[in-house]
Amino acid sequence: MDKEREEQVISLCQKLVQQKSYSGEESGVVSVLSENMKQMGFDEVTVDKYGNIIGCIKGKRPGKKILFDGHIDTVPVTEETEWTYPPFAAEIHDGKIYGRGTSDMKGAVAAMTCAASSYAKDTDKDFAGEIYVAGVVHEECFEGVAAREISKNVRPDYVVIGEASELNLKIGQRGRAEIVVETFGKPCHSANPEKGINAVYKMAKVIEVIRTLTPTHHPVLGDGILELTDIKSAPYPGASVVPEYCRATYDRRLLVGETKESVLAPINELLEKLMAEDPQLKVKASYALGKEKCHTGNEIEGERFFPGWLYDKDDEFVQDVYKKLQEKGFTPEITQYNFCTNGSHYAGEAGIKTFGLGPSKENLAHTLNEYVELDQLTKVTECYYGVMEALLK
Ligand SMILES: [Zn+2]
Numbered sequence: 076m077d078k079e080r081e082e083q084v085i086s087l088c089q090k091l092v093q094q095k096s097y098s099g100e101e102s103g104v105v106s107v108l109s110e111n112m113k114q115m116g117f118d119e120v121t122v123d124k125y126g127n128i129i130g131c132i133k134g135k136r137p138g139k140k141i142l143f144d145g146h147i148d149t150v151p152v153t154e155e156t157e158w159t160y161p162p163f164a165a166e167i168h169d170g171k172i173y174g175r176g177t178s179d180m181k182g183a184v185a186a187m188t189c190a191a192s193s194y195a196k197d198t199d200k201d202f203a204g205e206i207y208v209a210g211v212v213h214e215e216c217f218e219g220v221a222a223r224e225i226s227k228n229v230r231p232d233y234v235v236i237g238e239a240s241e242l243n244l245k246i247g248q249r250g251r252a253e254i255v256v257e258t259f260g261k262p263c264h265s266a267n268p269e270k271g272i273n274a275v276y277k278m279a280k281v282i283e284v285i286r287t288l289t290p291t292h293h294p295v296l297g298d299g300i301l302e303l304t305d306i307k308s309a310p311y312p313g314a315s316v317v318p319e320y321c322r323a324t325y326d327r328r329l330l331v332g333e334t335k336e337s338v339l340a341p342i343n344e345l346l347e348k349l350m351a352e353d354p355q356l357k358v359k360a361s362y363a364l365g366k367e368k369c370h371t372g373n374e375i376e377g378e379r380f381f382p383g384w385l386y387d388k389d390d391e392f393v394q395d396v397y398k399k400l401q402e403k404g405f406t407p408e409i410t411q412y413n414f415c416t417n418g419s420h421y422a423g424e425a426g427i428k429t430f431g432l433g434p435s436k437e438n439l440a441h442t443l444n445e446y447v448e449l450d451q452l453t454k455v456t457e458c459y460y461g462v463m464e465a466l467l468k
Pocket residue numbers: 146179180214238440
């Protein structure tokens with residue numbers, strides 16, 4: 076990659092990081108990306124109802140559609156004064172750009188945009204197919220929900236997720252669900268507790284029994300972990316009142332093939348049994364419902380159930396990309412992500428051929444002093460260029 080193109084991707088990454096964009100507040104970064112895409116030769120730039128931005132470059136010949144997906148929201152900065160460099164300045168020190176969202180994942184979004192533009196210029200658009208670069212909103216709280224709108228509009232044949240992979244190829248991930256368990260009691264004065272039903276005591280028993288469940292297992296993805304993450308009772312604070320309600324949330328990691336029904340079935344079976352033993356017990360399990368406001372003013376909502384997915388190393392599209400990257404001097408490993416991504420929708424729900432490829436280390440996401448190395452940023456731009464060469468034929 077020549078100097079001018081290196082500078083282009085570095086500068087775009089900086090501009091994106093300088094736009095603070097917590098989930099639901101991505102309008103600034105959308106404007107900057109839109110302006111840059113138009114200047115860089117994209118044929119079409121649109122923003123959908125959730126506020127996702129999609130830039131498109133069409134080849135002169137018909138062919139497959141590749142969608143490059145990068146979320147443009149970030150997690151918040153909580154302790155701004157503890158950052159060595161200001162989190163929204165995108166300063167460069169020792170070959171790294173520092174700032175919130177550099178690694179997760181505005182660096183990748185900048186690289187996708189620049190790679191698509193360069194590929195179109197170098198080929199004079201004489202290629203088969205269409206390239207889409209999507210800056211996706213609301214990923215940090217809702218993996219794959221805003222992405223549903225994108226795949227509905229674009230209908231891609233391939234999706235590249237740009238989440239950090241240190242330039243390795245990721246062909247799967249565990250999914251994630253949030254399960255809510257609720258017990259319903261009967262309030263009374265705590266001086267006479269026998270007159271009520273304490274929902275927290277009921278929950279204590281339920282939690283103990285849920286803990287005895289054996290997790291599901293997948294030979295590659297590991298365990299379908301079910302872990303209690305929070306608990307809440309009502310009324311709170313309970314000033315001399317026996318609580319009438321208790322709610323516990325579980326994080327469940329999902330394996331390939333697990334469905335909304337199959338995940339709740341063993342839990343419900345246990346709860347039914349407990350209720351049969353204790354006529355006073357009223358308990359219910361369901362998926363948490365998320366509802367958030369988008370920067371467009373619209374609402375986005377859905378159940379927190381994001382499926383797992385996994386492709387085979389030997390699948391043709393994986394091998395085509397793998398060989399092309401090797402040809403270009405890279406040495407990717409083919410593995411899986413350890414966290415949940417928009418791939419939950421594209422691969423897990425929509426069955427679209429998907430893989431992950433991004434700059435930087437995944438453990439830099441959400442951290443103090445988050446950064447992306449300039450070397451990773453320019454290299455991943457070359458990798459994305461290679462993906463286009465491999466798949467648009
Ligand atoms: Zn991310």
